[in-house]
Amino acid sequence: MYKVMLVDDDYPVLELLSEVVDWEARGLVLCGKHENGALAWEHAQDEPPDILVTDIGMPKMDGLELASRMKGLNPSVRIAILSCHSEFQYVQQAMRLNVEDYLLKDQLNPDDLILLLDKFKAGLDGERQMRQEQIQMKHLVNETRGLRKEKTFRNFIQQPLISPGQWQREIGSYGLLGAGEHCLPVIGYIENYGVIKNRFDSDQTLHFALSNVMEEICGTFPLHTVHIGYSNRQSLLMFGYKPGIKTNVHDQVNDSLRSIQHTLAKVLKIRMAFLTGLGCGSLESLKQMLSGLTSSEEQRFYLSEGEIAKWRPDVTQSKGLFEFYDQAGAEIREALIAKDEAKIVAIAGRWEALIREARYPSEEVRDWVLKLLIDLRLKLHALLYTSSTSSAESLHKEIVHFDSQRGLFQWLKAHLQSYVAVREEGTPMSKRREVTEAYKFVSLNIGRRITLEEVSAQLHMNPSYFSRFFKKETGQTFIEYVTCKKIERAKELLDQTNHSVNEICEMLGYDNQSYFIKTFKTQVGATPTEYRG
Structure with missing residues (x-):
């Protein structure tokens, strides 16, 4: 439903316009009727209309100023000027404001208004569909890019390091291990995964939602941070840094991880625990560290809820x-x-x-x-x-x-x-x-x-x-x-x-x-x- 606002200081005109249109049948809802531009503008702060039909000459705020403000509030709003003025300067001003139509009251046929509203709705429908297609395309591109990144790091961890030069380029394409740079990897675990996944339609939906939030959070950190959705319940985080910086890298990483925990709990109601690895200055050491992190089932098993702990090689455990x-x-x-x-x-x-x-x-x-x-x-x-x-x-x-x-x-x-x-x-x-x-x-x-x-x-x-x-x-x-x-x-x-x-x-x-x-x-x-x- 698109919201329509009517504004005219002539109350009988307002009543007529509101009654001649079957709003619901046209996929519209009348969100407000106002007798001057100031009242309409005040209401629009809380509920911006998709379509505005307004008179020009009104007390407190005229229709042209109202139209200008509405365009600033909602650039895609459709506006029709309804007025007794036929002078060219008014039409000219209205056109400069990208007003879609200019109707004269003394020549107005209600059917013309209905046709205009239908045209507005068709245009809004087209824009909405285009936005949805753009969003879907963006999601598809992001998902494809994310899947490629996940596959790259999974292969890096699991396959032999036969072509170091090629892997250096692959890892470097994500802004990691550049000249003189180190990388500190971290693995994160979703808490209560069996409960969490039931809140989403599928593992894929959960994975995609988590990746989107993670990507947005990581962009705010002082250290260059790359997120990789390694599995349905595991995430990898790669923190890039230059050795010798004055700030303690582990402190910065821990602060970032606590920020992730806070945001995930607030946005997705997901809790995570983390194991932080050791700083790595080469492909070989990074591969070894990632292999250790992704195979730390025993240390993960005994993590407390929301714990951030340092990775350690699994010690031999006695049975009994x-x-x-x-x-x-x-x-x-x-x-x-x-x-x-x-x-x-x-x-x-x-x-x-x-x-x-x-x-x-x-x-x-x-x-x-x-x-x-x-x-x-x-x-x-x-x-x-x-x-x-x-x-x-x-x-x-x-x-x-x-x-x-x-x-x-x-x-x-x-x-x-x-x-x-x-x-x-x-x-x-x-x-x-x-x-x-x-x-x-x-x-x-x-x-x-x-x-x-x-x-x-x-x-x-x-x-x-x-x-x-x-x-x-x-x-x-x-x-x-x-x-x-x-x-x-x-x-x-x-x-x-x-x-x-x-x-x-x-x-x-x-x-x-x-x-x-x-x-x-x-x-x-x-x-x-x-x-x-």
Whole structure:
């Protein structure tokens, strides 16, 4: 819809013009009717029109001055002068202002105005389409350039350095490793990748959005900075500098990384952790450093959320975590049987701290956590009312997303808490298997966004039919039930943990914190902050 503003000190004319046009049918909306140019200009500051139809002779500000100001505010605005004046000097002034048409009131036919508005709209449509095509072309060019850069650095890291001269030109084309220059590489990791990617349509959309923001931020840094989207969850940053500068390079890099963290959290609601490498003065040392950074899975696994740490070669880690497996399983199983959620969280937290201190290999930790959950489901099968086969399959699929110990143990705690929730709900109370399965699905996935289509697909039912069926059996819609359970969980987290409202919002799969707060207040009668007191 394009916005139209009418301005004339003759009120009957304003009323006539506003009533003879079916604005909505023409893809237009009347955003204002004003009796002088000053009022119109004041309104335009908040809501600039796309089309302006104005008289010339008006008090406080005439139509020509208004037209001039409107062009300055919005160069693409379409303007028609509607006046009793037919003198040449007025027409001449209007033409100098690039006014599109000049209509005389005493000769005006409403159909002429409608035809003029249609012409204006067609012109605006053409400009809009051209801008969209230009934006798409720019995105395509940027995306192609970005993909080429990513391929260049990926090949540089992974392939033998057979032609140093060619690689020197390739790397130099990005402003790196020029004469007398060094490069300090950094690798960044997206935190909570499994949650973040669900907010975007695809990995490609997330990758493109992140790259766009990164490119814009990097252009503001004092050091020449190049961003490379190395993988879906990893970014490389190359900081170019000349050795011997008075300012500490590592301090400048760390300041830049904190700026990136702040901007990404604000714009995309993405958090990143970083490993900073060592300064490199040659292709060989840069290649070696990048290889070390991109293969630092073990050091990344134990990074705290948002941590900026210095890279170090991975030290040899001793295995032996499974020596404590039976002890951990017995402790958690006992707390589950007692339905003591606080104790379960405390036990999981204690084991998380012990594992972090010992620094067991990440693959061993994943296997340990996965076996723990699968065994608990098998041993408590009768209590949890779950299918052990499907559960094991889903756990295998989910665990591959975690490249950090923190994320892995958040996932473990969420599953353990869901086990308690399944038991406390009294899931088997429903006589209909489909309702029971829906209850279980919600309990086991309370930490992410749940849709009607998703659960109905799990039950092999048509979404519309399942919606009616669930409402008939339970007395509430499926979405109402999910919302209720999420808010119950939010209250527990507010009561029992020190997580911020924003963290709880993300832990429950809400993309928008304002929506979460509004939903919470509707259900509870107070905001999360007020509830926590």
